[in-house]
Amino acid sequence: DTEVTQTPKHLVMGMTNKKSLKCEQHMGHRAMYWYKQKAKKPPELMFVYSYEKLSINESVPSRFSPECPNSSLLNLHLHALQPEDSALYLCASSQTQRGGQQETQYFGPGTRLLVL
Amino acid sequence: QQQVKQSPQSLIVQKGGISIINCAYENTAFDYFPWYQQFPGKGPALLIAIRPDVSEKKEGRFTISFNKSAKQFSLHIMDSQPGDSATYFCAASPYGQNFVFGPGTRLSVLP
Numbered sequence: 001d002t003e004v005t006q007t008p009k010h011l012v013m014g015m016t017n018k019k020s021l022k023c024e025q026h027m028g029h030r031a032m033y034w035y036k037q038k039a040k041k042p043p044e045l046m047f048v049y050s051y052e053k054l055s056i057n058e059s060v061p062s063r064f065s066p067e068c069p070n071s072s073l074l075n076l077h078l079h080a081l082q083p084e085d086s087a088l089y090l091c092a093s094s095q096t097q098r099g100g101q102q103e104t105q106y107f108g109p110g111t112r113l114l115v116l
Numbered sequence: 117q118q119q120v121k122q123s124p125q126s127l128i129v130q131k132g133g134i135s136i137i138n139c140a141y142e143n144t145a146f147d148y149f150p151w152y153q154q155f156p157g158k159g160p161a162l163l164i165a166i167r168p169d170v171s172e173k174k175e176g177r178f179t180i181s182f183n184k185s186a187k188q189f190s191l192h193i194m195d196s197q198p199g200d201s202a203t204y205f206c207a208a209s210p211y212g213q214n215f216v217f218g219p220g221t222r223l224s225v226l227p
Contacts, residue, residue, distance in 0.1 A: 042205050043160065092159075107159035
């Protein structure tokens with residue numbers, strides 16, 4: 001099973017709202033990722049968690065706050081977003097990120113976010 | 117040096133034809149080269165991947181050709197079908213680090 005699940009599928013929020021995106025995998029992967037994807041563009045890396053610790057933050061604004069409660073779950077907390085933050089938010093996981101060769105990343109279906 | 121270039125930006129192929137997408141990179145530390153297929157509104161799905169110790173890898177109708185000296189790799193889709201119509205991203209990864217994606221190619225296969 002190479003499935004990464006994400007909820008919700010769609011989210012509409014105002015600029016003063018607080019919401020969270022959820023990602024789950026049960027493949028035993030120890031690296032998990034958040035990407036942002038705008039229309040007709042490739043995914044842009046936001047955060048990487050390796051063994052439940054934040055290892056990479058690609059200079060993402062503080063209105064995005066990631067959390068990794070355990071090795072299977074990854075959350076992205078959203079607060080005071082801007083309309084330009086509207087995008088497809090993708091979660092991915094891979095077998096390992098720290099050391100060794102880069103393993104395949106498996107992507108979830110994404111959450112389509114619209115900020116009004 | 118972290119950039120991956122991809123061409124063409126869009127491609128139209130007749131059903132049964134061969135689709136060819138090319139990528140080029142500069143960073144010699146890249147050692148893993150996957151191709152992802154993405155349908156509208158869906159997440160990218162791994163199609164096929166190659167490491168630099170082989171020059172070609174084939175899986176069904178999909179083939180990656182890899183030219184280490186030229187720092188180029190390409191995806192060939194044989195007998196292209198309308199269901200192959202999607203956006204294709206090449207990517208590259210340096211040892212133990214994260215993917216760099218190409219800008220993508222939108223493929224349309226006409227029936």
